[in-house]
Amino acid sequence: MNTSALLEVRGLSGVFHHPEGDTPVLHDVSFDLPQGAITAVVGETGSGKSLTSLSILGLQPPGLATEGSIRFDGRELMGLDETGYRALRGSQIAMVFQDARASLNPVLTVGRQLRDVARLHRGLSRRDADALVEQNLARVGIPEPRRRMAQYPHQFSGGMAQRAMIVMALLCEPRLLLLDEPTTGLDVTTQADVMELIVALTREAGLTTCLVTHDLGLVGEACDRVVVMRRGRVVEQADAATFFSAPATEYARALLAANRDIDLEVPS
Amino acid sequence: MTIPVPTAPAGSASARRKAGLRRWWRHGPISARLGASLMLLLLVAAIAGQLWTPYDPHTPGVGDPFLAPDARYWFGTDQAGADVFSMTLAATATDVWLTVVAVVLAFVLGGLLGAVAGYWGGWVDWLIMRTTEILQSFPALLLAMLLVAALGNGLGNVIVVVAFVGLPGYLRLIRAEVMARRGWEFADAAIIAGNSGAGVLARHLVPNSLTPLVSYAAINAAWVAIVVSSLGFIGVGIEPGSPEWGSMIASGRDFPDEYWISLFPGVGILLLSTAFYLLGDGTVDRDER
Amino acid sequence: MVDAVLAEPTTATRPGGWRLGPIALLAGKKIGGALLVIWGVVTFTFLVVRVVAPDPIGLLVPPGAGLEAREAVRSELGLDGSILRQYGIYLRDLSRGDLGISFGTNQPVTSDLLNRFPATLELAVPALIIGVVLGTGLGVVAALRRGKLADHAVRVVTVAALAMPPFWLGLMLLSVFFVNLGVLPGPIGRIPAGVDPPPTVTGSYVLDALLAADTHTAGLAAAQLVLPVIVLACGIFAPITRVARSGMVEALRSDYVRTAHAYGFTRRRVLSTHALRNALLPVITMIANGVAFAFTGAVLVEGVFGWPGIGQYALTAVQQSDFPALQGFVLYAAVVYVVLYALVDLAYSLADPRVRS
Numbered sequence: 001m002n003t004s005a006l007l008e009v010r011g012l013s014g015v016f017h018h019p020e021g022d023t024p025v026l027h028d029v030s031f032d033l034p035q036g037a038i039t040a041v042v043g044e045t046g047s048g049k050s051l052t053s054l055s056i057l058g059l060q061p062p063g064l065a066t067e068g069s070i071r072f073d074g075r076e077l078m079g080l081d082e083t084g085y086r087a088l089r090g091s092q093i094a095m096v097f098q099d100a101r102a103s104l105n106p107v108l109t110v111g112r113q114l115r116d117v118a119r120l121h122r123g124l125s126r127r128d129a130d131a132l133v134e135q136n137l138a139r140v141g142i143p144e145p146r147r148r149m150a151q152y153p154h155q156f157s158g159g160m161a162q163r164a165m166i167v168m169a170l171l172c173e174p175r176l177l178l179l180d181e182p183t184t185g186l187d188v189t190t191q192a193d194v195m196e197l198i199v200a201l202t203r204e205a206g207l208t209t210c211l212v213t214h215d216l217g218l219v220g221e222a223c224d225r226v227v228v229m230r231r232g233r234v235v236e237q238a239d240a241a242t243f244f245s246a247p248a249t250e251y252a253r254a255l256l257a258a259n260r261d262i263d264l265e266v267p268s
Numbered sequence: 269m270t271i272p273v274p275t276a277p278a279g280s281a282s283a284r285r286k287a288g289l290r291r292w293w294r295h296g297p298i299s300a301r302l303g304a305s306l307m308l309l310l311l312v313a314a315i316a317g318q319l320w321t322p323y324d325p326h327t328p329g330v331g332d333p334f335l336a337p338d339a340r341y342w343f344g345t346d347q348a349g350a351d352v353f354s355m356t357l358a359a360t361a362t363d364v365w366l367t368v369v370a371v372v373l374a375f376v377l378g379g380l381l382g383a384v385a386g387y388w389g390g391w392v393d394w395l396i397m398r399t400t401e402i403l404q405s406f407p408a409l410l411l412a413m414l415l416v417a418a419l420g421n422g423l424g425n426v427i428v429v430v431a432f433v434g435l436p437g438y439l440r441l442i443r444a445e446v447m448a449r450r451g452w453e454f455a456d457a458a459i460i461a462g463n464s465g466a467g468v469l470a471r472h473l474v475p476n477s478l479t480p481l482v483s484y485a486a487i488n489a490a491w492v493a494i495v496v497s498s499l500g501f502i503g504v505g506i507e508p509g510s511p512e513w514g515s516m517i518a519s520g521r522d523f524p525d526e527y528w529i530s531l532f533p534g535v536g537i538l539l540l541s542t543a544f545y546l547l548g549d550g551t552v553d554r555d556e557r
Numbered sequence: 558m559v560d561a562v563l564a565e566p567t568t569a570t571r572p573g574g575w576r577l578g579p580i581a582l583l584a585g586k587k588i589g590g591a592l593l594v595i596w597g598v599v600t601f602t603f604l605v606v607r608v609v610a611p612d613p614i615g616l617l618v619p620p621g622a623g624l625e626a627r628e629a630v631r632s633e634l635g636l637d638g639s640i641l642r643q644y645g646i647y648l649r650d651l652s653r654g655d656l657g658i659s660f661g662t663n664q665p666v667t668s669d670l671l672n673r674f675p676a677t678l679e680l681a682v683p684a685l686i687i688g689v690v691l692g693t694g695l696g697v698v699a700a701l702r703r704g705k706l707a708d709h710a711v712r713v714v715t716v717a718a719l720a721m722p723p724f725w726l727g728l729m730l731l732s733v734f735f736v737n738l739g740v741l742p743g744p745i746g747r748i749p750a751g752v753d754p755p756p757t758v759t760g761s762y763v764l765d766a767l768l769a770a771d772t773h774t775a776g777l778a779a780a781q782l783v784l785p786v787i788v789l790a791c792g793i794f795a796p797i798t799r800v801a802r803s804g805m806v807e808a809l810r811s812d813y814v815r816t817a818h819a820y821g822f823t824r825r826r827v828l829s830t831h832a833l834r835n836a837l838l839p840v841i842t843m844i845a846n847g848v849a850f851a852f853t854g855a856v857l858v859e860g861v862f863g864w865p866g867i868g869q870y871a872l873t874a875v876q877q878s879d880f881p882a883l884q885g886f887v888l889y890a891a892v893v894y895v896v897l898y899a900l901v902d903l904a905y906s907l908a909d910p911r912v913r914s
Contacts, residue, residue, distance in 0.1 A: 057819055087821075089819055089820060097815070102813065103812045103813055103815070107910060116822075117820050120820070154910070168820065172821075401594055402594055403601075405594050405595075405894045405895065406598065407849070410854070410856055410871055410886070414606075414887070415609075417876075419609065494722045497722055502860070504875060517722075517728065524735070524736045530725065530729070534722060537725065538717070538721055538725075541720035542717070542720040545720050546716065
C-alpha cells in the first residue's frame with residue numbers, strides 16, 4: 001500500500017509506576033495506520049494492544065508513563081496537554097470501546113448521550129441533533145430509534161449498545177476510528193453482525209480504522225493490514241494478504257493455527 | 269563454635285504465617301499498620317493497668333483534689349484527689365474488654381442466625397429478617413440504653429445488650445454471604461481435586477467469607493467502643509465512678525475548669541475507636557480504597 | 558375467550574380499569590411492611606418495659622406508701638390486670654394517639670413530644686445542611702486528589718470524626734469556647750435564662766426572633782446553637798465523606814467517564830454530568846442515616862448541651878425509668894425511620910433508572 005500513513009507510532013514504550021517498583025508494559029512499539037485502510041492490531045490479553053490504542057488519545061490509565069512518538073497527520077501527539085487532546089478527541093479521532101453498555105452512562109438516556117456528542121462536535125441545535133441521531137440509529141439497524149433514544153443503557157442489549165456507540169463515533173465525522181475489542185462479550189452472531197456493520201460503514205466513509213482485537217478470525221477478510229503484538233512488543237506487521245498466506249514469525253503461525261482449530265471445531 | 273539454629277521447615281504453616289504477616293507489614297496500607305500499632309499499645313496499656321499503676325486508681329486522696337497535670341500526677345487529679353493517670357490506665361482494660369467481647373459475641377450469634385436464615389430460607393428466613401428489620405428501626409444507642417435500664421446494672425448485661433444491638437449487621441452480612449455461596453461450588457471442586465475437608469475449610473471457605481466480615485467487625489468495634497462509653501457516661505449499666513472511660517468523663521463533667529478529668533479518658537476512647545477503624549480500613553481490599 | 562382475557566398482561570392499564578396497577582400493589586406492600594415494622598417496634602418495647610423491666614411503681618409513690626396507695630397508682634396507669642389486657646389497652650390508646658402520661662413530667666407524652674420537636678428540628682436542620690455539604694464536598698475533593706495530600710488530610714479528619722465520642726467532643730468544645738475563651742455560651746439550652754423566647758411562628762428561636770425583628774434575641778439563640786450543631790454535624794459528615802469518596806473514585810474509573818473524555822468533553826463537564834451524578838447515588842442512603850441520627854440518635858448531644866429536644870427527653874426517660882415517655886420516643890423514632898427509608902426508596906427510583914425498571 002503506497003498511501004501515506006495517517007498515524008505513525010514510533011518507539012512507544014510505557015511503564016507502570018507502583019510504590020513497589022516499575023512494571024514495563026510497552027517496549028519500542030512502532031507501526032503505521034495507512035490512510036483509508038483498516039489495520040488490525042492483534043494479540044493476546046496483556047499484549048499491550050489496548051494500552052497502545054488508549055495512549056493515542058491520551059486515555060491511558062493514570063500511573064502509566066509513556067515515551068516515544070505518536071504522530072497524527074504529521075503532528076506530534078505525545079506531550080499534548082488536556083486542551084490539545086480535547087481538540088482531537090471525537091472530532092479527529094473517535095474511539096469505540098469494549099463493553100458498550102458500561103461505556104454508556106447508566107443514569108442518562110442513550111439519546112441524551114448521543115445528542116450531547118452531536119451538539120458538541122457538529123454545533124447542532126437540540127432538535128437537529130436529535131434528528132441526526134435518530135437517522136443514524138436507523139442506519140445501523142436499530143429499530144424504533146425514537147423509542148430507543150428515550151431508553152437507558154441497561155435497557156439495551158450488548159449488540160444494540162455497541163451499535164449506539166458506533167453511531168456516537170460516526171456522529172463526530174472523525175478521520176480516524178479506533179475500535180478497542182468492539183465485539184468482545186457479544187454472542188457469536190451479534191459479533192459477526194457488528195463487525196460487518198463496522199466494515200461497511202468505514203469503507204463507505206473511507207475512514208482510516210484501527211481495529212484492536214484478540215480474535216484473528218474476526219479480522220480475516222475485513223482488514224488491509226495486520227500488526228501482531230506480544231508482551232508489549234510488535235512482533236510482526238504485514239499486509240493482510242501476505243500475513244494470512246505466509247506469516248513471518250513462529251508466534252503468528254501459532255496464532256493462526258489456534259484460530260483455524262477453533263474454526264474447525266465450529267461445525268462439529 | 270556456632271550452633272545451628274533450628275529453623276522451621278520452609279513449608280511449615282507457622283513459618284508461612286509469619287512470612288505472610290511480615291509481607292503484610294511491609295506492603296500493607298499505612299492506615300492498617302498505624303491501627304495495629306495503636307491496638308498493640310492499648311493492649312499493653314490494658315494489661316499494664318491491671319498489674320501496676322503509679323497510684324492506686326481506686327483510692328481517693330493520693331494527692332490534693334483538682335491538681336493540674338504535672339510531673340507527679342501526669343494527668344492531674346480529680347475532685348477526690350485520685351490520680352487520673354492511674355484511673356485512665358486501669359479503665360483501659362474495661363473498655364477494651366467490653367468492646368472486644370461484645371463484638372465477638374455479636375459476630376458469633378449474628379453469624380449463626382445469619383447462616384441459619386441464609387441456609388434454610390423460607391419462613392425461618394422471613395421471621396429472622398423481619399425481626400432484624402424491627403431491631404434496626406430502633407435508634408441503636410437508645411435501644412441499648414433501654415435494654416440495659418430494663419435488665420439492670422452489670423458489665424455482663426452491658427456486653428449482652430451491646431452485642432444484641434450490633435447483631436443485625438452481622439446477621440445480614442453472613443446471610444448474604446451464605447446465600448451467595450449456597451452451592452459451595454468451589455469447595456466441592458477443591459474436594460474433588462483431592463483436598464481434605466479441613467484443608468478446604470481453612471484455605472478456601474474461611475478466607476473467602478472472612479475478609480469482608482473481619483473488616484466489618486473492626487469498623488463495627490469502633491462504633492461499639494463509643495456505645496460502651498456512652499452507657500458509662502449516662503450511668504446506665506456501668507456503675508458511676510467505676511474504672512470506665514465514659515463514667516470518668518461523666519464525673520469530670522461538673523468541673524469544666526478542670527478539663528483534664530474528662531480529657532484523658534476521652535482520648536482513650538478516641539484511640540481505641542481509631543485503632544479499630546484503621547484496622548478495618550486496612551483489611552478492605554486495596555482496590556476499594 | 559377466557560384464555561384471551563387471562564393472557565392479557567396484568568400490567569396493562571385500561572381506561573376505567575379496576576385492576577390494581579403494579580405500582581399500587583408495590584405501594585400497598587410497602588405500607589404493609591412499614592406498619593408491620595412499627596407494630597413490631599411498639600410491641601417489642603412494650604414487652605421490654607412491662608415484662609423485663611423492674612416494676613416502676615416503687616418510683617412513683619412516696620416512700621412508705623401503703624399497699625392500697627400503690628394499687629391505686631397502678632390501676633390509674635393501666636398497669637394492673639394481665640399483661641395481655643394491658644397490651645390491649647395500650648394498643649387501644651395508641652390508636653387514639655394517646656401515648657399515656659409521662660411519669661416524669663405528668664403531662665401527656667404526645668404533647669411532650671410535640672413541644673420538644675421544634676428544638677430538635679432547630680438543631681437538626683443546620684447540622685444536616687453542614688454535614689451533607691461538607692461530607693459530599695470533602696468526599697469529592699478527596700476522590701479527585703486521590704493519593705495526594707488533600708486525600709490523606711480528609712481521611713485523617715474523617716477517621717477522627719468517626720472515632721470521636723460525641724458527648725466528649727461536646728464537653729471539650731465547651732471547655733475551650735465557653736470556660737476558657739468565653740466566646741460562646743454554656744450548655745443552658747436554646748436561650749439564656751431570663752430572655753423571653755420569641756413568639757412562635759416556625760418553632761425555630763432564631764428564625765422567629767428574626768421575624769419579630771428582634772436581632773438581639775436571634776443572636777443569643779444563634780450563639781446557643783453553634784456548639785451543638787458542630788458536634789452533631791461531626792457525626793453526620795464523616796460517613797457521607799467516605800461514601801462520596803468511594804463513589805467518586807469508582808465513577809472516575811468507570812468506562813462511561815472514559816467515554817466522555819474520549820469524545821472531547823471538558824473535564825468540568827465530564828465531572829458534572831457524568832461522574833458526580835453516579836458517584837452521589839450511594840450518598841442518598843448515608844444522608845438518610847444522617848437524618849435518622851439527627852432526629853433520633855442525638856440523645857447525648859442534646860443531653861450534654863441541655864438542649865430541651867426529644868433526645869434529651871428520651872435520655873431523662875431512661876435515667877428516670879419513665880416508661881410511657883420511652884415508649885412514646887421509640888414509636889416516634891420508628892415512624893421517623895419508616896418514613897425516611899420510604900423516601901430513600903423513592904429518591905433512588907427517581908435518581909437511578911436501573912431501580913425504576
